[in-house]
Amino acid sequence: MKVVYVGDCGVDDYDGKLYPGGCGLNVSYYVNLSGLKIDLISCIGNDKYGKIPLGAAKKNKLNISYIHCLNGDTPRQSIKVLPNGEKKFIVYNPGVLSDFKLNQKDRKFILSHNILITIYYSQINHIFQEVTGMNFSGTKIIDFMDGKDFRKDINFIKKYINWWDIGFFGLSFEDKIFIKDLILLAKDKKKKIVITLGSGGSLAIWNNKIFRQKPKSFAVVDTTGCGDAYLAGFLSSWQGNKKIDQAMDLGQILAQRCAMHLGSIEA
Numbered sequence: 001m002k003v004v005y006v007g008d009c010g011v012d013d014y015d016g017k018l019y020p021g022g023c024g025l026n027v028s029y030y031v032n033l034s035g036l037k038i039d040l041i042s043c044i045g046n047d048k049y050g051k052i053p054l055g056a057a058k059k060n061k062l063n064i065s066y067i068h069c070l071n072g073d074t075p076r077q078s079i080k081v082l083p084n085g086e087k088k089f090i091v092y093n094p095g096v097l098s099d100f101k102l103n104q105k106d107r108k109f110i111l112s113h114n115i116l117i118t119i120y121y122s123q124i125n126h127i128f129q130e131v132t133g134m135n136f137s138g139t140k141i142i143d144f145m146d147g148k149d150f151r152k153d154i155n156f157i158k159k160y161i162n163w164w165d166i167g168f169f170g171l172s173f174e175d176k177i178f179i180k181d182l183i184l185l186a187k188d189k190k191k192k193i194v195i196t197l198g199s200g201g202s203l204a205i206w207n208n209k210i211f212r213q214k215p216k217s218f219a220v221v222d223t224t225g226c227g228d229a230y231l232a233g234f235l236s237s238w239q240g241n242k243k244i245d246q247a248m249d250l251g252q253i254l255a256q257r258c259a260m261h262l263g264s265i266e267a
Contacts, residue, residue, distance in 0.1 A: 001239055003031060003038040004113040006106075006131050008097055008124060009053045009067065010044065010075030012224060012263060018049065019263035020056035022075060023119050023143065026225040028062050029265045030232030030254050036239065041066040041110065043100045045074035056265060066109060070096040085220030085259065086198075094123040102130050111136065115239065117231075119143040120150070132163045141166045143231060147178060154181040161185075166192045170227040173200050183210065194251075196230050198223070202251065206244050213248040218256055225264025229254040 007024035024042045031038040040062060044050035046069055053074070057064050073095030080088045102110075110116060110131075115138055118131040132142075142164045150156035152175065157167065171179060179195060186193045186205035193205045201215040233254035238247035258264060 001036065001115065002113040003036060003115040003117065003235070003239075004041060004110055005031075005038060005117040006041045006102070006110065006127065007117070007119045008075055008094075009040065009042045009057070010077065010095070010097075011049045011052050013076055013078045014081065014262065017262075018052055019265075020053040021077060021225065021264050022053060023145075023225075023228050025053050025057065025062075026228035026258075026264045027117065027143075027232045029056070029060055030229045030258070031236055032060060032062055034233060034236035034250070034254070036236045039063045039066060039109070039113070041102070041106050043068040043070050043096050045070060045072045045096045047072070047074055049074040049076065060265075066106060068100070070100065072096040072099070079224055081222050081224075081262070085223055087222060087224040092123060097124050097127070100124075100127060102127075107134065110134065114138040115141065115235070117141040117143065117235075119145065121145055122149040132160055139166065140164050141168065141231075141235070143168045143227075145227070146170050147175075152178045154178070154185060157182070157185060161189055161191070164191070166194065168227070168231050169193065169195045170198075171195055172198055194231075194234060194248075196227050196251075196255070198226075202230065202248055204244055204248060211244050211248060213245075213252060216252065216256065218259070220259045222262045222264075223259050226255040226258045228264065229258035 009022035009025035012021035028040045075095045078090040196202045204211045230251035234247045234251035237250040
């Protein structure tokens with residue numbers, strides 16, 4: 001089973017302390033940790049910060065052949081960690097991601113995989129449009145994150161309904177209306193949806209059934225990357241045995257592991 005993630009990698013800036021990050025790198029790290037092969041298609045800048053995510057990828061034996069080094073700034077996310085461990089994103093500079101385009105070699109490489117993962121947020125909409133415009137025959141996964149960049153409008157999800165097979169969302173219990181809309185959409189269109197709810201656990205709408213996972217109490221240092229770790233754990237388990245409860249368990253285990261240290265990966 002070959003998995004490819006098309007998305008971001010870069011640097012997370014905690015008031016001057018720099019860590020490797022970006023959803024693409026985070027998911028790849030935790031998928032690789034789970035023993036599943038994954039490739040990452042992304043880009044970094046040729047500035048001094050590019051070596052941070054690239055070094056982490058090398059150290060963790062990820063394939064770096066499709067992490068393009070472009071002229072410009074490495075993507076950089078400023079983060080503040082609140083007293084309860086919750087992350088707060090401050091300023092995001094997409095850097096070279098703003099101009100990144102898939103080349104013919106990238107596209108051919110993507111088509112050699114069985115599972116394709118991509119992500120949506122406004123700064124990389126152009127990459128998202130490229131990926132969702134591809135005729136990929138395998139399983140297609142979109143991380144819609146917290147939905148804020150499309151105002152949690154269910155019509156945005158519906159716009160791409162014929163492309164994706166599994167949708168991931170990072171929400172909270174305050175999003176009751178949006179969650180209800182997602183449940184109805186999953187049942188109506190026979191789609192698979194996974195929703196993480198932070199300290200509220202998670203739920204999955206799978207083959208018209210709703211699976212719920214209760215939260216576990218543990219000491220939280222930093223929640224940055226927890227959703228990425230959950231996605232990686234869920235996918236790694238599910239593709240192996242197709243048991244949703246076990247997939248949710250591994251997702252939670254990796255999310256907890258992620259939350260126990262500063263930074264999204266143990267670089």
